[in-house]
Amino acid sequence: MLTILFDGVAYGMILFVLAVGLAVTLGVMNVINLAHGAFAMAGGYIGVVLVNRLGVPFLAALPLAALGTAAIGVVLERTLYRRVYRQSHLDQVLFTIGLVFMASAGVSWALGAQQVFITLPEFLRGRFVVAGVSMGAYRLLVIAICAVLALGLQGMLTRTRFGSRLRAAVDDPVVARGMGINVSAIFTATFALGSGLAGLGGALGAEILGLDPNFPLKFMVYFLIVVTVGGGASISGPFAAALLLGVADVAGKYYLPSIGAFVIYSVMLVVLILRPQGLFAPRSAR
Amino acid sequence: MSDPTVRGVDLLHDEAAAALSARTRWRWPEFAFWAAAAASFFLLPDQYLLLNEAAIIGLFALSLDLVLGYAGIISLGHAAFFGAGAYTAGILAKAGYGDPLLGLAAAAVVAGGLGFITSFLVLRGSDLTRLMVTLSVSLVLYELANRLVWLTGGADGLQGMVVAPLLGWLEFDIFGRVAYGYSLAVLFVLFLVARRVMGAPFGLSVRAVKGNALRAAAIGVPVNARLVAIYSFAACYAGVAGGLLAETTQFVSLDVIAFHRSADVMLTLVLGGVGYLYGGLIGALVFKLAQGWLSDLTPEYWQFWIGLVFVLLVVAGRERVFAWPLRLFGRGRR
Numbered sequence: 001m002l003t004i005l006f007d008g009v010a011y012g013m014i015l016f017v018l019a020v021g022l023a024v025t026l027g028v029m030n031v032i033n034l035a036h037g038a039f040a041m042a043g044g045y046i047g048v049v050l051v052n053r054l055g056v057p058f059l060a061a062l063p064l065a066a067l068g069t070a071a072i073g074v075v076l077e078r079t080l081y082r083r084v085y086r087q088s089h090l091d092q093v094l095f096t097i098g099l100v101f102m103a104s105a106g107v108s109w110a111l112g113a114q115q116v117f118i119t120l121p122e123f124l125r126g127r128f129v130v131a132g133v134s135m136g137a138y139r140l141l142v143i144a145i146c147a148v149l150a151l152g153l154q155g156m157l158t159r160t161r162f163g164s165r166l167r168a169a170v171d172d173p174v175v176a177r178g179m180g181i182n183v184s185a186i187f188t189a190t191f192a193l194g195s196g197l198a199g200l201g202g203a204l205g206a207e208i209l210g211l212d213p214n215f216p217l218k219f220m221v222y223f224l225i226v227v228t229v230g231g232g233a234s235i236s237g238p239f240a241a242a243l244l245l246g247v248a249d250v251a252g253k254y255y256l257p258s259i260g261a262f263v264i265y266s267v268m269l270v271v272l273i274l275r276p277q278g279l280f281a282p283r284s285a286r
Numbered sequence: 287m288s289d290p291t292v293r294g295v296d297l298l299h300d301e302a303a304a305a306l307s308a309r310t311r312w313r314w315p316e317f318a319f320w321a322a323a324a325a326s327f328f329l330l331p332d333q334y335l336l337l338n339e340a341a342i343i344g345l346f347a348l349s350l351d352l353v354l355g356y357a358g359i360i361s362l363g364h365a366a367f368f369g370a371g372a373y374t375a376g377i378l379a380k381a382g383y384g385d386p387l388l389g390l391a392a393a394a395v396v397a398g399g400l401g402f403i404t405s406f407l408v409l410r411g412s413d414l415t416r417l418m419v420t421l422s423v424s425l426v427l428y429e430l431a432n433r434l435v436w437l438t439g440g441a442d443g444l445q446g447m448v449v450a451p452l453l454g455w456l457e458f459d460i461f462g463r464v465a466y467g468y469s470l471a472v473l474f475v476l477f478l479v480a481r482r483v484m485g486a487p488f489g490l491s492v493r494a495v496k497g498n499a500l501r502a503a504a505i506g507v508p509v510n511a512r513l514v515a516i517y518s519f520a521a522c523y524a525g526v527a528g529g530l531l532a533e534t535t536q537f538v539s540l541d542v543i544a545f546h547r548s549a550d551v552m553l554t555l556v557l558g559g560v561g562y563l564y565g566g567l568i569g570a571l572v573f574k575l576a577q578g579w580l581s582d583l584t585p586e587y588w589q590f591w592i593g594l595v596f597v598l599l600v601v602a603g604r605e606r607v608f609a610w611p612l613r614l615f616g617r618g619r620r
Contacts, residue, residue: 032414083601089413090360094556095600097549101593109587217545221425228418262429269422272415273407 003135004254005247010139012246013146014208016239018201018219019226020153021194023238026227029170029187031081032089035096036198036223037216038103043069043199044206044215045107048116058121062145062203069199070192077191082184100216108213115212118203142204149197154235166190225268310485319564320474327467334462340574341469342530345476347555347566349523354552355561356484357516358496359408362417362548363424364524366404367397369543371525373431376444376538384450386468386533393529394522401521405514421545428543443539447532458534465534472530473567476523481563483519492516553596556604 022036043065050056050064076099084095124138157163168176169183177183202211209219222245230241245264252263326337346368353359371393378389404423408416431438438444451457456464483489494502495509503509532538541547550573558569576595580588 026414032417080597080601087600089417090354090556090560091600091604093360093362093417094553094596097553098593098596098600101589102597103593105587105590105593109590221421224418224421228414262426262433265422265425265429269407269419269426272411272419272422 004251006135007139008247008250009243010142010246011208011250012243013143013150014201014205015222015226015246016242017146017149018198018205019223019242020150020235020238021191021196021198022223023227023230023235024190024194029085029190031085032092033081033096034093034220035099035103035216036194037218037220038100039069039073039195039198040202040205040219041103041107041211041213041215042072042202043196044118044202044211045111045116046199047203047206048118048211049111051118052116058118058124061118062200065203066196066200069202070196072199073195074188074192077188081191100220103216104213113213115210116206117211118206120207138207142208145204149200150235150239157235162186162189221265225264229268229271306490310481316564319567323470323474327470331461331463334466336574336578338462338466338469338534339531340570341466341473342527342534343551343554343574344567344570345469345473345530346524346527346551347558347570348473348477348480348563349520349527349566350551350555351560351563351566352480352484352516352520352523354555355565356489356492356496357513359420359513359517360413360417361408361420362545362552363420363422364551365543365545365547366420366424366427367401367521367524368528368531368547368551369424369427369431370400371397371528372532372538372542373438373444373528374525375529375532376447377437379447379449379533379536380444382448384448386449386452389449389533390472390526390529393525393532395525397525397528398518398522401524402514402518405517405521408517409510409513421548424543424545424548428540428545431540431543438538441540443537444532445537447536447538449533449536458536462534469530469534472526476526477563477567480523484563488512488515553592556596556599560604 018040019036021039022033025031025033025036046065046068047061050061051058056064080095080099084092087095120138124141126137128135128137157166165176165181165186168179169181169186173183202215209215225245226238226242229245230238248264248267252261256263326333330337346364349367350361350364353361353364374393374396375389378384378392383389404420407419407423411419432440434440449458452464452468456468458464484492491502491507492512494505494507495512499509528542531542554569554573555566556569557572558565558567576592577588580591
């Protein structure tokens with residue numbers, strides 16, 4: 001029972017790190033980015049190539065995956081995403097689905113269509129039992145990293161100059177620009193941060209979620225759930241939604257394997273109908 | 287004797303009526319399009335299977351055009367209705383009611399009913415909420431179809447369909463001759479209906495809702511009723527398209543209701559252009575041909591090129607790319 005809870009929390013933490021970047025582009029910049037999963041996949045594959053082929057230590061590969069994905073994010077934002085900010089939502093949907101198709105096909109061309117795994121170092125493979133709960137060392141590490149990230153993000157958003165600039169740019173881009181804030185640079189940096197986190201999540205979660213070229217489409221729904229249920233206006237909303245989803249999904253697959261996914265989609269439908277602005281979003285979010 | 291201002295109003299009224307009916311006049315490219323479609327039935331006997339699929343996808347994309355192009359609802363779950371129709375026709379045929387037209391009627395009723403029920407969910411909310419709602423409806427149905435193995439065959443697909451001869455005497459052949467003729471005829475009839483409906487005041491009021499729901503309400507258009515009606519109507523069309531696929535291929539699998547079908551149909555529609563009814567049909571043809579050609583060229587990776595086309599299309603601006611077919615088919619904006 002507690003083990004399931006533990007696994008669920010680890011799963012939810014991963015989902016949070018993966019989806020939090022989407023919460024920014026979608027909830028804050030109001031850009032429908034269905035290609036967010038492609039960044040996560042990029043990070044995952046960077047991790048796989050570094051660890052499995054080049055022999056880079058796992059813990060060193062994680063930041064490299066994040067940096068690599070952030071770099072891809074900057075390039076794409078500067079060259080392509082920038083153009084669709086002002087276009088219709090339909091155009092954004094088409095554009096990002098197009099990106100997903102290209103990323104999936106590109107990856108299966110370069111690295112093959114089969115599922116891949118990251119070779120974990122020896123010290124992360126063990127399990128230990130604390131107070132009757134069996135915990136995998138790897139999942140413990142995942143939880144630790146993600147919790148630090150969540151706290152760091154929250155602190156950055158509320159305590160630093162960048163955070164207050166971002167909040168200003170989001171609240172009212174025109175006035176923020178008038179106050180001398182370089183809004184487009186802020187958005188580029190935020191986009192890079194979001195895709196970097198997705199890349200880190202992809203590398204970190206490859207072992208738990210499974211990694212193959214269909215990853216962006218398979219998990220697109222989960223990311224969207226986290227953002228729509230959590231609301232995009234804060235860090236805590238998506239965080240709570242991700243934990244809830246993670247625990248519900250793991251528990252659902254364990255206890256009700258025949259209808260697990262069904263329950264999750266139905267719950268999301270109900271939430272969307274009753275509270276379209278998100279379960280945890282303040283009423284006056286936008 | 288008559289009051290000049292009243293006559294002026296009458297004149298204006300006549301002019302408006304003339305302008306509106308001019309929009310719905312048949313133009314030569316439309317005749318050419320359907321003549322070519324009819325000719326393909328006699329001239330391209332070895333392409334029947336491909337053309338049949340294109341006609342079905344075309345009908346499906348036409349249905350999405352009603353929702354997306356006319357009513358402005360972004361749907362990422364349109365396959366829900368396609369799948370509902372396909373499973374309805376398939377299950378009926380398996381149970382011994384194999385008459386194709388009966389199957390289509392049932393598919394239309396079931397999908398339309400489903401559309402009616404779920405239409406109330408897409409009335410409110412932003413584009414994103416609608417997108418998520420339509421997506422989750424189709425995911426819920428996918429899971430249902432996956433789990434109700436006794437009814438749908440689950441992941442193995444629905445096997446053992448027996449489709450009776452069309453109209454009692456036209457047996458479906460393995461070359462797809464009857465199948466293509468059947469699909470094309472259904473497509474043509476339903477297209478005429480859609481063209482008539484969307485040219486009528488009903489269709490114009492739906493467009494008004496898309497343009498600006500608040501103003502449409504202010505001039506007396508019942509916004510929600512229109513959205514419910516058009517959504518259910520389009521769901522019927524998607525159901526018929528699904529039914530056609532089930533009957534002409536004599537097989538239904540989870541593929542009919544999967545997410546990629548919703549994405550593909552949106553891409554198909556956009557490839558042909560949104561909002562003038564022919565877009566779905568042209569897009570389906572282009573999509574099928576491109577799929578065949580690209581997968582010959584680079585099997586497995588044809589999706590890359592499709593994706594590239596969409597990225598380029600959006601970056602270049604869809605309005606510019608589709609200016610010419612809109613003008614040609616006479617439904618361009620002025």
